[in-house]
Amino acid sequence: xxxxxxxxxxxxxxxxxxxxxxxxxxxxxxxxxxxxxxxxxxxxxxxxxxxxxxxxxxxxxxxxxxxxxxxxxxxxxxxxxxxxxxxxxxxxxxxxxxxxxxxxxxxxxxxxxxxxxxxxxxxxxxxxxxxxxxxxxxxxxxxxxxxxxxxxxxxxxxxxxxxxxxxxxxxxxxxxxxxxxxxxxxxxxxxxxxxxxxxxxxxxxxxxxxxxxxxxxxxxxxxxxxxxxxxxxxxxxxxxxxxxxxxxxxxxxxxxxxxxxxxxxxxxxxxxxxxxxxxxxxxxxxxxxxxxxxxxxxxxxxxxxxxxxxxxxxxxxxxxxxxxxxxxxxxxxxxxxxxxxxxxxxxxxxxxxxxxxxxxxxxxxxxxxxxxxxxxxxxxxxxxxxxxxxxxxxxxxxxx
Amino acid sequence: xxxxxxxxxxxxxxxxxxxxxxxxxxxxxxxxxxxxxxxxxxxxxxxxxxxxxxxxxxxxxxxxxxxxxxxxxxxxxxxxxxxxxxxxxxxxxxxxxxxxxxxxxxxxxxxxxxxxxxxxxxxxxxxxxxxxxxxxxxxxxxxxxxxxxxxxxxxxxxxxxxxxxxxxxxxxxxxxxxxxxxxxxxxxxxxxxxxxxxxxxxxxxxxxxxxxxxxxxxxxxxxxxxxxxxxxxxxxxxxxxxxxxxxxxxxxxxxxxxxxxxxxxxxxxxxxxxxxxxxxxxxxxxxxxxxxxxxxxxxxxxxxxxxxxxxxxxxxxxxxxxxxxxxxxxxxxxxxxxxxxxxxxxxxxx
Ligand code: FES
Numbered sequence: 001x002x003x004x005x006x007x008x009x010x011x012x013x014x015x016x017x018x019x020x021x022x023x024x025x026x027x028x029x030x031x032x033x034x035x036x037x038x039x040x041x042x043x044x045x046x047x048x049x050x051x052x053x054x055x056x057x058x059x060x061x062x063x064x065x066x067x068x069x070x071x072x073x074x075x076x077x078x079x080x081x082x083x084x085x086x087x088x089x090x091x092x093x094x095x096x097x098x099x100x101x102x103x104x105x106x107x108x109x110x111x112x113x114x115x116x117x118x119x120x121x122x123x124x125x126x127x128x129x130x131x132x133x134x135x136x137x138x139x140x141x142x143x144x145x146x147x148x149x150x151x152x153x154x155x156x157x158x159x160x161x162x163x164x165x166x167x168x169x170x171x172x173x174x175x176x177x178x179x180x181x182x183x184x185x186x187x188x189x190x191x192x193x194x195x196x197x198x199x200x201x202x203x204x205x206x207x208x209x210x211x212x213x214x215x216x217x218x219x220x221x222x223x224x225x226x227x228x229x230x231x232x233x234x235x236x237x238x239x240x241x242x243x244x245x246x247x248x249x250x251x252x253x254x255x256x257x258x259x260x261x262x263x264x265x266x267x268x269x270x271x272x273x274x275x276x277x278x279x280x281x282x283x284x285x286x287x288x289x290x291x292x293x294x295x296x297x298x299x300x301x302x303x304x305x306x307x308x309x310x311x312x313x314x315x316x317x318x319x320x321x322x323x324x325x326x327x328x329x330x331x332x333x334x335x336x337x338x339x340x341x342x343x344x345x346x347x348x349x350x351x352x353x354x355x356x357x358x359x360x361x362x363x364x365x366x367x368x369x370x371x372x373x374x375x376x377x378x379x380x381x382x383x384x385x386x387x388x389x390x391x392x393x394x395x396x397x398x399x400x
Numbered sequence: 401x402x403x404x405x406x407x408x409x410x411x412x413x414x415x416x417x418x419x420x421x422x423x424x425x426x427x428x429x430x431x432x433x434x435x436x437x438x439x440x441x442x443x444x445x446x447x448x449x450x451x452x453x454x455x456x457x458x459x460x461x462x463x464x465x466x467x468x469x470x471x472x473x474x475x476x477x478x479x480x481x482x483x484x485x486x487x488x489x490x491x492x493x494x495x496x497x498x499x500x501x502x503x504x505x506x507x508x509x510x511x512x513x514x515x516x517x518x519x520x521x522x523x524x525x526x527x528x529x530x531x532x533x534x535x536x537x538x539x540x541x542x543x544x545x546x547x548x549x550x551x552x553x554x555x556x557x558x559x560x561x562x563x564x565x566x567x568x569x570x571x572x573x574x575x576x577x578x579x580x581x582x583x584x585x586x587x588x589x590x591x592x593x594x595x596x597x598x599x600x601x602x603x604x605x606x607x608x609x610x611x612x613x614x615x616x617x618x619x620x621x622x623x624x625x626x627x628x629x630x631x632x633x634x635x636x637x638x639x640x641x642x643x644x645x646x647x648x649x650x651x652x653x654x655x656x657x658x659x660x661x662x663x664x665x666x667x668x669x670x671x672x673x674x675x676x677x678x679x680x681x682x683x684x685x686x687x688x689x690x691x692x693x694x695x696x697x698x699x700x701x702x703x704x705x706x707x708x709x710x711x712x713x714x715x716x717x718x719x720x721x722x723x724x725x726x727x728x729x730x731x732x733x734x735x736x737x738x739x740x741x742x743x744x745x746x747x748x749x750x
Contacts, residue, residue, distance in 0.1 A: 112581075303433075303460065305436060305460060305462050308412075308462055311409075311412060311413075312413075344433050344434050345433055347434075348436035380419075381419075381459055382459070382460040383438055383440040383458035383459070383460055384438070
């Protein structure tokens with residue numbers, strides 16, 4: 001039985017073309033990009049070419065606006081800590097309650113250690129930012145606004161370009177964690193007010209352990225990692241050349257496949273969602289129906305717990321997730337769904353299916369075939385289901 | 401995804417005794433929808449023999465909740481009520497070939513449902529012992545309230561000490577930072593309280609020169625006579641699985657090994673002979689406290705800055721041994737004013 005992978009927001013399969021591009025940089029082209037001799041020079045040229053591939057994907061004006069990092073978490077940390085240092089007369093941060101832990105735990109730490117005051121802006125039932133609260137939090141004390149482009153659990157897309165304009169009015173730097181958005185939705189930073197953007201290689205069929213931070217030309221920046229003069233002294237440390245080459249190739253492929261993400265991949269997602277809502281009663285789709293990543297659906301099944309569903313799916317050869325991979329080890333319900341005020345009966349029963357260009361129509365068929373029976377079996381075992389069924393047998397599936 | 405034993409998987413995928421038990425005469429229900437797990441245990445108990453004839457369950461929860469419920473029913477069927485009452489959450493976990501530390505609460509839920517069902521059968525009202533406090537150490541099920549109390553009651557100042565008293569942080573160590581945070585918070589509160597007390601005292605005393613200085617750097621204000629690192633109760637608590645039992649016997653006097661006990665000024669520039677005498681004297685003083693708890697410590701040799709000791713009696717092999725050693729070490733360093741390493745060795749070592 002072929003295993004079906006529907007957890008692409010956690011990580012994606014490295015594209016074979018990416019691996020092919022990387023391999024010679026372990027063996028043939030092993031030089032240090034910083035070396036002055038020919039071994040280094042050819043590698044330096046390849047690293048620059050990869051930077052230009054990323055520049056294309058992001059619609060950035062200059063290739064030197066891209067700083068390679070070890071991944072999304074480092075990029076996020078670098079952006080926020082840089083802003084606090086670069087604007088020392090400001091000590092406030094504005095972010096949202098639904099950010100990735102790479103932002104949230106850093107902000108909580110900065111607040112706890114007294115280094116910054118943080119405004120955690122709430123969201124509505126569809127996961128959209130409370131704009132009034134956002135406006136109210138902005139002031140000339142704010143050093144940086146950090147808001148995600150797309151949510152990793154629900155796929156909800158924030159209107160970051162507009163949010164960045166508002167931040168600019170107060171002289172704050174604007175950072176967006178675009179780890180989930182890059183490669184799935186078109187991005188053009190050229191004329192935007194976005195100062196910094198984080199991305200991660202393994203979310204777009206590139207290798208793990210490599211990412212980048214876009215820093216707009218002219219935006220103030222202080223490095224997180226100091227050392228050598230690599231990355232124009234903005235991120236010290238010998239470049240992870242094979243991974244950088246892989247990231248560049250992944251960016252090139254992502255641009256080529258953008259239409260497919262928006263078309264075929266979205267259709268697969270929509271077909272699964274529709275069929276599940278039709279066949280399984282008492283379900284809620286979490287997220288913004290209109291502004292959502294094309295590959296993500298987060299469906300909450302009332303009166304069952306998501307891990308139990310996932311174990312059954314896994315035995316049937318289907319890999320999905322209960323939310324963000326980084327927090328799936330914890331017992332707490334998702335902070336994103338809690339912020340969205342999802343009803344209690346559904347809060348613990350959310351399953352995220354995230355597609356990629358590797359998925360096929362048969363994958364959707366398999367899930368549709370297995371899921372209703374799994375949910376039914378677990379509900380029969382639930383002490384709450386019998387009562388709930390009586391109350392809600394006439395209710396229709398809802399979209400939160 | 402969690403790493404579940406084959407037996408957990410077996411009981412999850414093919415749970416035994418799932419469903420409603422018609423004619424149940426003992427029902428225990430614990431957990432809630434809001435908590436993400438709940439269990440309703442239904443038993444049919446023979447009123448005369450008090451043997452559990454049938455058991456069924458309904459569970460809302462994760463894989464291990466369902467597996468634990470299934471295991472629980474298998475464990476209780478055929479037992480007398482008294483035998484069933486003696487079952488622990490550990491028994492449920494062991495029956496399943498172990499549970500991941502983060503999932504031990506599922507076995508706890510099973511145990512609670514069983515106690516609730518037995519109480520129901522007896523016509524008693526059952527109350528959960530589980531208090532609602534944030535769980536800090538998932539490996540040992542220790543919550544913030546227990547840790548905080550242990551720190552306050554015993555003037556603890558290190559994560560290792562917290563571990564020795566409550567078991568928190570002695571497993572996978574992922575809760576280290578949280579324990580450090582609690583230590584810091586308690587220390588800050590204690591410092592603020594003693595500063596406030598000193599200020600109040602200052603206003604009471606008319607002449608300013610009599611005002612006692614607030615102990616600005618004192619990390620934790622010890623409660624008089626609250627700490628005895630060699631207390632038998634502490635040793636029992638360190639080896640007991642239930643953190644709630646980590647209650648320290650109220651001592652009538654403070655041990656000199658207490659991290660917060662007043663230390664004499666260090667001696668400096670002494671001869672070797674004087675140094676060894678001082679070490680002997682210090683250890684002799686400490687033995688009084690060790691013997692009280694059935695342990696002992698004998699000086700074997702002094703080799704440069706290494707002090708070789710032999711721990712005997714209750715001190716040997718007990719989880720407090722490392723605390724004992726570091727306590728002796730701290731005390732010796734304070735007395736001698738030089739770095740000392742205390743090394744426990746066998747009695748015949750030289
Ligand atoms: S959580 Fe593992 S030791 Fe505390």
